[in-house]
Amino acid sequence: MTDAITQAVQKLYNTYPFPPDPITDGPPPGYNWRWSVPAAHHFTLGWIPKQWPALQILDAGCGTGVGTDYLAHLNPTATVIGIDLSEAALATAQQRVERSGVAQRVTLRQMSLLDVHQLSQQFHYINCVGVLHHLPDPKAGLRALAAVLAPGGLMHVFVYGFWGRWEIRLLQKAIRLLQPPGADYRTGVAIGRQLLAHLPPDNRLVRRERERWALDNVHDATFADMYVHPHEIDYTVETLFDLIADTGLEFLGFSNPRYWQLERLLSPMPELLAAARALPPQQQYELVEALDPELTHFEFFLGRPPLQRWQGALEQMIPVRSTCLTGWPGRSLLDYDYQPVDLTPLEYDILSQATGDLTVAELLSRVPSATPEHIRDLQQRQLLWLQA
Ligand SMILES: C[S@@+](CC[C@H](N)C(=O)[O-])C[C@H]1O[C@@H](n2cnc3c(N)ncnc32)[C@H](O)[C@@H]1O
CATH class of the missing domain: 3.90.930 (Outer Surface Protein A; domain 3)
Structure with a gap:
């Protein structure tokens, strides 16, 4: 791990381990169905098997282990491996899984997901949330993960979207321009907070922060992750499908299907709705993105063929x-x-x-x-x- 981008990313998350969620005793509250393997399997393929293999799950770029903890609790017989570059984040993740009672099924390792083949095993489910867009070459990262996904296995991925992060990119740029050469991340956070506190209240960057992000950004770790990141790639539908192409993985759908419904935007215009429905799937997604450019991230499932969709007799x-x-x-x-x-x-x-x-x-x-x-x-x- 020698390249400057990766070192800078590691330094950010050692300064501000992410996410900053508090550690609590016992199981995490509620659920995120995307971390339940049966829920994800049923959502993507339309059925679940009666007998599961001994599930092996990878949380690639696990940070402070919030997702890792859910993965262990929502899949109570699974073995979970969490990997991350940041030793500070991993130390928090270790405490989290110990306090929540799943440490015996969770192993945490400091390593790059580019080296995941060194684990010499395959996984039935890979979770990779908020990580690939911070790699110098995200496609190399996705390929490395694809190579350890078992045939028939599923992957849940989250990467940033381009259009909904317009204001974020601009404030990132302003902070970069204003900070002294060689400034650390804490200086960047201080400059960003100063700008948001003193720019006019109706300034677009300030409004967006207030309306959309302020609750999360009370934590410096969240603020830093958003505004002083050393490297992030934001995707459009087109570049997203380029990322997935040639990895050997099949796109199995976005995990927020309501946003992608054409009817949500076009139902008062039946002829345009019919024209939209006639488009190939990727262009339908591009149309929704063009008409509703609020999306700040893409969350979706990929699978490694052969993938068995439900076809049997219902009875x-x-x-x-x-x-x-x-x-x-x-x-x-x-x-x-x-x-x-x-x-x-x-x-x-x-x-x-x-x-x-x-x-x-x-x-x-x-x-x-x-x-x-x-x-x-x-x-x-x-x-x-x-x-x-
Ligand atoms: C935004 S945080 C996401 C943490 C967690 N997945 C979540 O969603 O809560 C990104 C994490 O990815 C890790 N990361 C970045 N590049 C990585 C790489 N090449 N290999 C492993 N982890 C990486 C960072 O250290 C950081 O902890």
Whole structure:
């Protein structure tokens, strides 16, 4: 690890380990379904296996271990390896997993994800959040991860978006111009905070910070990660698909599908909506990005072929209630994405029976007014998973 960019990135995260979330005793609060392997598998491929292999999970660029901790708790039999460049971040991650009670299943290693082949193992699930865009060559990073993803394995990736970070890039530039040569990151944070405190309140950079980021940025670590980073690459839909091309990985969809719905923007204009639907998928994404350039990051799933999508007969599948529901048992729930759901009495009855010991055919005979369409609808809304 000799290049100047990587050294500067390591120094930033040794100065300001990220994320700065406090360490608490016991399991982390709530869930992020993207860190539940069954939830991610069902979302991307439409089914989950009845028997899982002994799951091996990699958190590539784990920082202070917030995601690592969730990965261990949401996948209670999995073994998790977290790797990072920053020894300070890893020290916090170690404390976090010890205090939360999963340290026996979590190993933390100081290494670059470019060297991940040295672990000599393959992973069923790789989480790489907020990391690739800080590499000198993100594609080399993605290739290194692809090489250790098991066939049929899934990867969850988060990288920055270009259009929604317009103001961030400008303040980054202003701080770079104003700081003395060789200044450390703390000086950059002080300059950035001074600018945001004293520029006119209706200044666009100040407004964006106030409306969008101020709550997170009370922490200097978050502020530094945003405004004084030594190296970041922001992606558009086009450059994102360039990043993924030729890695041998298949794009399996964005993990925030609501944002990408054409209807959200075009439903009052049926002819334009029809024209948009006729576009190839990447161009549909480019259109949404062009019409709603708020997006600050891309969050998506990749898979290593061969990938088995659900094709079987519905009747023989085993329906299982999603484990990512808040408020169950009850008819008013939050779904996997923390969106409110009001179940009909029939939907509630179906979910009550979906405990993993009946086939769809058996469940339909126990709940006579239920139909295969009800099951499919609950499945598409990710309230119910289908197991095979
Ligand atoms: C923004 S933080 C994200 C931390 C964590 N993934 C999260 O989302 O909370 C980026 C992390 O990636 C690490 N990192 C950057 N380049 C890396 C590399 N080549 N190999 C491993 N880790 C790297 C940094 O040290 C830092 O801890």
